[in-house]
Amino acid sequence: MKRTLYGEDHEAFRQTVRTFIEKEAAPHIHAWEQAGQVPRRVFTRLGELGALGFDIPEEYGGAGPTSYRFQAIIHEEVARAGASIGHHHVNTGVVLPYLLRLADEEQKRRWLPGCASGDILLAIAMTEPGTGSDLAGIRTSAKLSDDGTHYVLNGAKTFITGGAVSDLVLVVCRTSPHDPQDRRAGLSILVVPAASEGFEVGRKLDKIGRRSMDTAELSFADVEVPVQNLLGEEGGAFAYLSQNLPRERLSIGVAGVAQARAALRFATEYVREREVFGKPVAAFQNTKFVLAECAAEFEAAQAMADRGVELDDAGELTAVDAAKIKLFCTESAGRIIDKCLQLHGGYGYMLEYPIARLYADTRVSRIYGGTSEVMKTIIAKDLGL
Missing domain, CATH: 1.10.540.10 (Acyl-CoA dehydrogenase/oxidase, N-terminal domain)
Known part of the structure; x- marks a missing residue:
């Protein structure tokens, strides 16, 4: 189309x-x-x-x-x-x-x-051991010093993309005690230089895919962060995170569609060249039907993602819109890439072929930025369920 x-x-x-x-x-x-x-x-x-x-x-x-x-x-x-x-x-x-x-x-x-x-690279540290999509459960804490000049940051983060190579890390932390009546209150964002004393990069995590994009564990032991590095208002982090999530989820959906498009191209080229039983794989009816299914599903996802970009440009992309885009586009990408890998046969499992990397790389898109299950919860809530 x-x-x-x-x-x-x-x-x-x-x-x-x-x-x-x-x-x-x-x-x-x-x-x-x-x-x-x-x-x-x-x-x-x-x-x-x-x-x-x-x-x-x-x-x-x-x-x-x-x-x-x-x-x-x-x-x-x-x-x-x-x-x-x-x-x-x-x-x-x-x-x-x-x-x-x-x-x-x-x-x-x-x-x-x-x-x-490019002199300053950025990362954001939200997820903690034992705290995934439940941001209100964050335990990393920052206490204001007696003289009011700095915060003292303590805690640990995990699954931090770019955590090992970034110069500044936006750390979501608790600057006031946990309130069981309002779990979202008391969270702030501190911009922490990677060179800060007490800031340690732990393990670089060994992932299934996206292996050239580092993902690290971070720890903070009495890290002194100047009050001038508080981003926004103290206690306002949960609202800030909510405001930025639609763009993040749109980007994940857009990336998923791009990967599906690439997989469709890689598979189409491969089946035209690869021969079995004396003829190209593309000559078999099953191959044609599978790629036809992939092409139709891809076009639907592409149209949805494109509409999301238009809404984002207009300042009209809602949290529910973004959840629908992320859910549909990443789930579609997973199905399309899986089918395209299957058409490669055993070669599709070899990392020398880009379809194998796409297969591994796209899987996490249904997890980070909010799992598919979280997206379904947002959408269901909008339906009044």
Whole structure:
């Protein structure tokens, strides 16, 4: 189906991104997966290309207000090449919006130029051991010092994307005692420099997929965080997280669709070339039917994701909209990629083929950013159930 999401400026940007990924990312994917992260120079180059400064005001080195369409293009081109650019989508699409929305003028001057250039990489630390989607159960604490100049941060976080390579970590912590009557109260966001004394990066977790995007455990032992690094209002974190989740969930849905598109292309190319019983795999009716099913489901997911991007640009994307997009697009991507891998036969299980990496990489999309079950709960609540 014809897409109407992109114009000439978007397609020109796509060509720039495609060239960069084909030349500077795709050839190195195996080495980066073995290393568990991408080199810092990747982010420096992305900064040079203007792919880090979306929505950052021009006075801080950014591109100014920017449609999410440009970030969607990056998702599509990374998937198309079967490549990786580390935790770019978390750094730029998930964490940066917190600074753009909540930072005061002094904080913007301090942090945004580095974010635009790639000199400052960002991560956000929400999840804790024993606390997954239940953010109200966060136990990491920050106590204001007697002289009121800094917070003393203690606790631990896990499953932190980019945690081992980022320069600033937005840590969601409890700045007032737990209130059983209002579990969402008392949470704040502190921007913690990775070089802070008492801040330790623990294990780099060994994941099934997304192996070139580091995921780490973090710990904080009496880390002193200046009060100037409080982001937004003290106690306002739960509301801030809720406001940013729709964009995060949209981005996961968009990425899922991009991966499904890539899988469909990889499978179509493979079955045309691979021969069994003296003829191409593409000649069998089962192959045609499977790919036809995948193409139809992909188009439905693509239309849904595109509509979500349009709503996001208009400032009209709701939490329920985002939940529907994330649920449908990630579940569809899982089904499509599984079918496309099956058409590769035994080769689909080999990591030298991009379909294998897609299969492993896409699985977590139904978990992070809120599980599929959480998405269903949000949608059901909107139905009055």
